Amino acid sequence: MIKVKSGGHAYNLGQSSTSGVEISMSKFTDVIQDTEQGTVTLGVGLTWGEAYQALEPLGVMVAGGRINGIGEYD
DSSP states (O other): OEEEESOOOOSSTTTTSOSSEEEEOTTOOOEEEETTTTEEEEOTTOOHHHHHHHHGGGTOOOOOOSSTTTTOOO
């Protein structure tokens, strides 16, 4: 089995992983603001808490998980 993983979210250690090949996107944490287009691009490796922290100084926000740790690796 091949699994692409941006983060992890499970109550028990190891539940959001695989015994096969896992491609981790955890290093894709860029936050790119395009003021001309009025958009912000968030990297798929960000947790919701990291995304909220990055967006607040830009004066924009996104609807997402209400618990900051959503997306943290286990």
